[in-house]
Amino acid sequence: MFESVRVSKRGAPDAVIAGVFKPETGRPKPDPQTRALPAGEAIARACDRPECTGAAGSVTETFEGSTRVLIVGLGARSEFKAGSLRSALAGAGRRLASAKASRAAIELAGPLKRAKIDAHAAGVAAGECFGLLSFDTTAFKGAGTTDRPQRPRLSLRSTDAVFEKGVARGLGLAESANLCRRWASTPPNVATPMWMASEARRIARGVETLSVRVLKGAELSKERLTGIATVGRASVNEPCLIRVAYTPARPARGARPAVIVGKTITYDTGGLSLKPTNSMKGMKEDKDGGCAALAAMHAIATVVRPRRPVVCLLAAAENCVSDNAYRPDDVLTFRNGVTVEVTNTDAEGRLVLADALCWACDREKPAFIVDLATLTGGVITALGSTFAGLWCEDDALRARVESAAEASGERVWRLPMHDEYREMMKSPIADLVNSNPNRKAHPIQGAAFLDAFVDRGTPWCHLDIAGVHGVDSDTGPYAANTPTGWGVRLLASLMDQE
Structure with missing residues (x-):
């Protein structure tokens, strides 16, 4: 526009x-x-x-x-x-x-x-x-489109100096959100796991407080990142764990890092549990949790600049079909020793997130963890496109996330966690199943599964953004059929509380 x-x-x-x-x-x-x-x-x-x-x-x-x-x-x-x-x-x-x-x-x-x-x-x-x-909605239009609208350059001002200063900050946050929206819109033949890694390096270039490490190939095996390696092995586009670290110029003494985890499935065919044709279209947006997490790091480093360190972990893979694709009935052993019976290869997001959560607890010693994922269709059935689903059993962290949601306008609604839901995810063969076929409490299944990969005592919040990461019609500042960048401004607001 x-x-x-x-x-x-x-x-x-x-x-x-x-x-x-x-x-x-x-x-x-x-x-x-x-x-x-x-x-x-x-x-x-x-x-x-x-x-x-x-x-x-x-x-x-x-x-x-x-x-x-x-x-x-x-x-x-x-x-x-x-x-x-x-x-x-x-x-x-x-x-x-x-x-x-x-x-x-x-x-x-x-x-x-x-x-x-x-x-x-x-x-x-x-x-x-x-x-x-x-946000440019015509980025992928080519020579066959001759009527692309002219996009003017706009400058804003106000006689209210305090308001005007706020406008400048808001434009900075929107710039980060638009990065997320651009990545989310990028087609899967371009936006591979390693392309996401290159974008992480690109935004870190010239920002002294950001650094990037990419774990791939043999290093995934060495670090026992089983979920990422298994989900991504059927694709010619190799999977990776992307670690982006923000190190403040003047860190608060003794401050442990906040950790942001993003599901970054750059395309999801469903694997051998293949999606129907009409359900596969749009699966380039299954990376939107990771896109939001990475763009939030841009906002944190360039706009918010908290004194607490922040680490972002993107669990990046493409869920494809080939002769070496993982199968229903496979049993996977994760970094923390938990074993998982695969019952549905289309429940792959929780497998890659499990790796990132294990790594966060094991290697980062976090003050708290927030993960974002387009995890379940069930959360859309439950909450539509009005709220993201929130699971957080730590009262202090939940209050902070809810406050950030209020400040950013990115709404969340708490959904329950209970031992009976954890029981639903138990396997007769292994410790857990990755999906319970009875479909009860579908969005809660995902949260209950992930709970097994977070150390007890570590504050953790899971956000299922499947219903809010895009819009179908013109809605506020969003054009029809575009991503919203949901979560970027919420996470920036959360870290602004520091």
Whole structure:
């Protein structure tokens, strides 16, 4: 939509964005601060028009001389939060893009003061909105497409310095989220496990606080990373564990690392438990947990810069079919000694995650672990595309993740863990099965399986993002049929608490 978005005061704005709340009765009216803007009288007149209702996300357009003025509906004041701007400003952003506007002033100080909203937090949400709108949905269009839209460059400003500083931070977070979205969109003939490793090295280049190590081939066997090696062995694209480490310039004394784990299945055919044709399309996005984890490291190193070290582990493999593919009935022995009977080769994500969780506990000595995965279709049945499923039995970590979800607008909903679910995953042949065919509590099965690979006493949170990692229609700042980059901003917010 935009080629780039930045904060700049160079040149006079060719557009102004103001906001009004939806009143309980009657017409919306601009507050005194908005009325005092140079375009205040034009805004007041536009508020008298019938199409100007103040409904959340609505846009009413007018002009003050040659300056375009967009009046954004903010919804009911009692329901308004800083994060509401991520969606409320999306319509204005689309209008600016279609009008090829290049310089816009966002003037919301009056409504924010009336609603008692922190200006910096509101600015972050506004910056995220415009940054996410800049995602290029036409990156893989070629010479056969002659009508690719022109994407303007947009600069933003505000007379509220605190809000403007928040906008700059929000744009930085959105840049990281858009990295995730680009990786998620990249087709599997390009985005192989080793391509993901090369992207990790690329973002670390020039960032002194980031380092990358890639374990592949014989090193996977040496480190007993059985799940990654087994799932990926049928593909010509070799599997790997990608370790990305953030080492702060001034680390807090004695701080153990936070560990982020991402399922990075670059394509999932289902293996010998082959997916039906219509279920295989779109499986390039089975790497989206890993894409989010890696992009979060970019945000952590370039925007957040916490004093706690952070380690990211991407369990990367392609689940294919060949004469050496792993089979139902195989029994695998993992790094921590747990044995697993394979009952379904299409439940491969939990096998590669098990390796990363074992490594995290064994080698990283983490303060806590958060993993992200497009793990189950069952979580979509349970929660739709409104919430990601959350499993976390550590009260302190769960509270922090829920707070980060609130701050980032990436919603989570806690689902249960219980010994009866763990019993469901027991095997008559080995310690565990990787999938229980009875389909009961399907999303919880995955969490219950992973629980066996986390050391007792280690705070751990599992996020199943299968329902929230993409959108089917235009939704807030996201265009139809695009990835959302879900989890990048949540993880950045989580580490910002440090």
